[in-house]
Amino acid sequence: MLRFLLAFFILVGTTYAETTEGKKQIPIVIEADTLNYSKKDNLLIYKGNVIVKKEDFILHSDTLKILLDQKGDISRIIAIGHVHFKKGNRTGKSDKAEYFKDKNYIILTGNAQLQQNNNIIEGEKIVYYLDTEKAEVVGQKKRVRTIFFPKEEKGEK
Numbered sequence: 001m002l003r004f005l006l007a008f009f010i011l012v013g014t015t016y017a018e019t020t021e022g023k024k025q026i027p028i029v030i031e032a033d034t035l036n037y038s039k040k041d042n043l044l045i046y047k048g049n050v051i052v053k054k055e056d057f058i059l060h061s062d063t064l065k066i067l068l069d070q071k072g073d074i075s076r077i078i079a080i081g082h083v084h085f086k087k088g089n090r091t092g093k094s095d096k097a098e099y100f101k102d103k104n105y106i107i108l109t110g111n112a113q114l115q116q117n118n119n120i121i122e123g124e125k126i127v128y129y130l131d132t133e134k135a136e137v138v139g140q141k142k143r144v145r146t147i148f149f150p151k152e153e154k155g156e157k
Contacts, residue, residue, distance in 0.1 A: 042072075
């Protein structure tokens with residue numbers, strides 16, 4: 001169920017157009033009301049109705065910060081305020097989402113929720129490690145909640 005976060009991390013880790021052998025370049029489109037760039041701070045800040053699109057992945061937030069390393073590559077991405085994203089039949093939402101490229105994980109905080117089809121997992125904080133596909137869900141202000149719908153057996157109606 002948490003595999004759809006992988007799509008978010010792929011997006012975050014490849015903000016620039018990517019080229020794969022035998023495939024065309026796949027652009028990432030970011031739209032916002034404003035963009036502020038600071039070369040000195042290696043920081044891009046998108047504000048106001050931010051929309052990020054890459055193929056069938058879409059992310060919405062109030063603010064999106066992209067922190068660059070000294071080489072100009074992405075080191076961290078932070079989406080803040082009314083964060084929600086969708087890829088195929090998978091969706092997620094939180095108050096804040098933060099991706100750390102060097103350790104390859106994402107943290108969703110504040111009313112974090114992941115959903116695939118009808119299955120839902122909720123907590124105040126969800127940490128997802130891409131390399132190991134391990135997730136930790138923490139309920140700080142309220143308990144962790146999971147809703148699973150079992151698959152129907154063949155022949156069942």
